[in-house]
Amino acid sequence: MRIPSIILLLLFTFALVLPAGASQIGKTQPVDERVTLNSDGWEIVGDLRLPKSAKPVPAVILLNAAGGNRKDYEELADQLEKRGIASFRVDLRAHGESINKGTFGPPFDEKMLSLLVGTDRDVSVISNYIRSHPKIDSERIGFVGASYSGERMAESARKGRYGKAYVALSPGDFSDESIEAIDKSKVPWFFIRSLEERDFFNELFAGIRQKSRTAQILEIPGSEHATRILAHHLEMSEIIAVWFKNKL
Secondary structure (H helix, E strand, O other), X not given: OOOOHHHHHHHXXXXXXXXXXXXXXXOOOOOOEEEEEEEOOEEEEEEEEOOOOOOOEEEEEEEOOOOOOHHHHHHHHHHHHHOOOEEEEEEOOOEOOEOOOOOOOOOOOHHHHHHHOOHHHHHHHHHHHHHHOOOEEEEEXXXXXXXXXXXXXXXXXXXXXXXXXXXXXXXXXXXXXXXXXXXXXXXXXXXXXXXXXXXXXXXXXXXXXXXXXXXXXXXXXXXXXXXXXXXHOOHHHHHHHHHHHHHO
């Protein structure tokens, strides 16, 4: 039986009152390792954050929205670290600092959109790097995709190997093939969007509800898109981190 979105929101909000770890008083600033990977000649730049642990830890790969960059996930990285989960915030090709072959931006014509072709291969390169890291548990890898990167992480998984859990923030061009693969993947998916986003999201989320028996859906007030949801609803980073803590 599908749980209504409002009940999911109440359940996740209730989870926030649970202790997440030690007090932040006196906590040192987080230390991120800058990593550069090669994908089709693109220099893919990311920030890896590892919580202190004597054994390999789970990790979440954080993929930017179109026109965004890895800085959009700083609060989510903090919330994951509190729960003993590593994070890898990444600028996909043509975004942030990963612009050695071009920068994505207006005008959004065919030439500009061509810069994004092959982004799913970036996701695969990133995934392989994280899985091979000696301080990360290769069987406990999660993903967050936002806007266009929601479909790219799904495409990468279909072509290669699925992670342990997925969060999709306003995945605007999430394909029918990706929707069909949600339940077949046999891993948890969590879809989040604003209720007042563009009308086509109504059809997309209706399709997810119709074709998937396992996908979790959360629809929140407002019109913010993708990672802007995290900026305007500060509780969402903690909600997502709690979800990964339970799923990884």
